[in-house]
Amino acid sequence: VFLCLYKMICVFLVATYTDGQPTESAEWFCKWLEEASTDFRYGKTYLKGMRYAVFGLGNSVYVGHYNTVSKNIDKWLWMLSAARIMTRGEGDCNVVKSRHGSVQADFQAWKTKFLNRLQALAKGEKKACSGKCKKGSCKNKKKHKEEAEDSHSLAEKNNSEEELMESSSDAESSAEEEKSHGSVIDMEDLGNVMNRMKKAKVKTKPCSSTVLTYRYKLIGSHSGVKLCRWTKSMLRGRGGCYKHTFYGIESHRCMETTPSLACANKCVFCWRHHTNPVGTEWSWKMDPAEKIIQEAVENHKNMIRQFRGVPGVRPERFEEGLTVKHCALSLVGEPIMYPEINSFLRLLHQQNISSFLVTNAQFPEEIRSLVPVTQLYVSVDxxxxxxxxxIDRPLFKDFWQRFLDSLRALGEKQQRTVYRLTLVKAWNVDELKAYADLIALGQPDFIEVKGVTYCGESSASSLTMANVPWHEEVIYFVQQLANLLPDYEIACEHEHSNCLLLAHHKFKVDGEWWTWIDYERFQELIQEYEESGGTKIFSAMDYMAKTPIWAIFGARERGFDPSDTRFQRKNKTKDISGC
Incomplete structure (x- = not known):
């Protein structure tokens, strides 16, 4: 599945998989497109100005699902005001019913028509008209209108016929040529295309900034859920995220969600590119916690179900993935802003789901009133x-005092607490002494230090790849920081995420690290806490578990679980001894 792009003309070649579903690489795009076509926040003219053509690959043996994906994509694009440049084409793998004898011949016939259409557009051809369209008496009025919209000459955009034809290279063209012409991109990179399309649109009302990116499943009026790439990775046996290495999270059973899309910061490294709303107080119609959790879990399960039968997915992990065991409240926004956050957390625990909650350290009173969670984070950027x-570009005028008060509030918690440090090269890597002072203020159990992830060009940020530290630079920073913290030591490493974990010495028992979590024990403790009306307090030491050797800093695996297989790019495996 790939996307052919020349300026604002897109060609979608898509296959229909089992039960009428898209293939794995097109899954997220189809989900986004379907949701956008019916979401009022996008608007019916969201893709106006984009022109496209669709060719589907299917098998007419499956009558009920024949070329379903191409039909849907064509429909959704049209609903968002994109304009077809030609009729949708269909390729049939059933040679008995294929119009041209094979799916390859079906495509070649369609491609010839497509290239002819591009030539016509490049020349700016228009059909002769009787001139009576304005009077409403021309029989071809509708046809002429469509052709007039489609025939905005590419010459007007300084594109010659030769340039257009070169960009429509045949399959024999090399990948490097396609890359240099910008004519073929992978579906996983379509986000950059959509960003360019957004920039090309006329600025809309401020409320349009609340639109989330295509990878989210929106819930109600202020919540969302998303399938993490590490969930997909662990389903395939290709390793879990750093939380798996540091704390024993089962990534294929982890749901990434938030009950509040809004945030009080606009961090320069935000991978959401500020497509979510911002605010300093709750100002939305509130959905009940029961509704949010129910829909989040169901949407998460539906996304997992789409991996049934996908090559490489381990059957036992697929079955396990259908039962949510962990919830990472770190998707987007500020979950602690949700007024019913305590009810939300209690409902998670009642369903035996652990809670990892991340806050941006701007709501100290909400931190103090928060019920126990499995692990509570503050971002110390x-x-x-x-x-x-x-770096954080906070909205509160008293942001610094709020920040310090939030760290103090964290220090009052009895359960597991974490500082999350994101290193941005040339921005915040030279403040070691100041970091040590902040750590003394909140006295967290753990300190995660991670190199910033570059998320592509964005008008919301000036970061580039030059701001991403090498893993060796992250290690050096953490070693220097550890020298200033007599109560902490480097415990774990996840090289793939460019992340290290500093842990308090109390989690080192008889020379062995116990950074992992006993999740069953936590559920027992939280139940006793609730039944006692909050009087039976428990601490982080009551539900710790031993850390495996492969997760320890200095191990040859460098944080990669040896029970899985690490895959490098171009589908090349790499033995863990070389990780």
């Missing part, structure tokens, strides 16, 4: 007032 303002 900088250690001085000036650098925090520069």
């Amino acid at each position: 900088a250690s001085t007032k000036d650098s925090l303002k520069k």
Whole structure:
């Protein structure tokens, strides 16, 4: 499945998989497109100005699902005001019913028509008209209108016929040629295309900024859920995320969600590119916690179900993945802003789902009133007032005081607490002493230090790949920081995520690290806590578990679980001894 792009003309070649579903690489795009076509926040003219053509690959033996995906994509694009440049084509793998004898011949016939259409567009051809269209008496009025819309000459955009034909290279063209012409991109990179399309559109009302990116499943009026790439990775036996390495999370059973899309910061490294709303207080119609959790779990399960039978997915992990065991409240926004966050957390625990909640350290009172969670994070993206303002770009005027109060509030918690540090090269890597002072203020159990992830060009951020530290640079920073923290030591490493874990010495028992979590024990403790009316307090030490050797800093696996197989790019496996 791939996308052919020349300026604003897109060609979608898509296959229909089992039960009328898209293939794995097209799954997220189809989900986004379907949701966008019916979501009022996008608007019916969201893709106006984009022109497209669709060719589907299917098998007419499956009568009920023949070329379903191509039909749907064609329909959804049309609903968002994109304009077809030609009729949708269909390839049939059933040679008995194939119009041209084979699916390859079906495509060649369609491709010839497609290239002819491109030539016509390049020349700016228009059909002769009687001139009576304005009077409403021309029989071909509708046809002429469509042709007029489609025939905005590419010459007007300084594109010659030769350039257009070169970009429509045949299959024999090399991948490098396609890359240099910009004519073929992978579906996984379509986000950059959509960003360019957004920039090309006329600016709309401020409320349009609340639109989330295509990879989210929206819930109600202020919540969302998304399938993490590490969930997909672990389903295939290709390794879990750093939380699997540090704390024993089963990534294929982890649901990434939030009850609040809104945030009080606009961090420069936000991988959501600020497509979510911002605010300093709750100002939305509130959905009940029961509704959010129910729909989040069901949507998550539906996304997992789409991996049934997908090559490489381990059957036992697929079955396990249908039961949510962990919830990462870190998808987007500020979950602690949700007024019913405590009810939300209690409902998670009642369903035996662990809770990992991340806050941006701007709501100290909400932190203090928070019921126990499995693990509570605060993002510590900088250690001085000036650098925090520069990196997090907070909305609160008293952001620094709120930040410090939030760290103090974290220090009052009895359960597991974590500082999350994101290193941005040339921005916040030279503040070691100031970081050490902040750690002394909140006294977290753990400190995660991760190199920033570059998420592509965005008008919301000036970051480039030059701001991403090498893993060796992250290690050096953490070693220097550890030297300033007599109560902490480097415990774990996840090289793939460019992340290390500093842990308090109390989690090192008889020379062995116990950073993992006993999730069953936590559920027992939280039940006793609730039954006692909150009087039976428990601590982080009451539900810790031993960390496996492969997760320890300095191990040859460098944080990769040896029970899985690490895959490098181009589908090349790499023995863990070389990780």
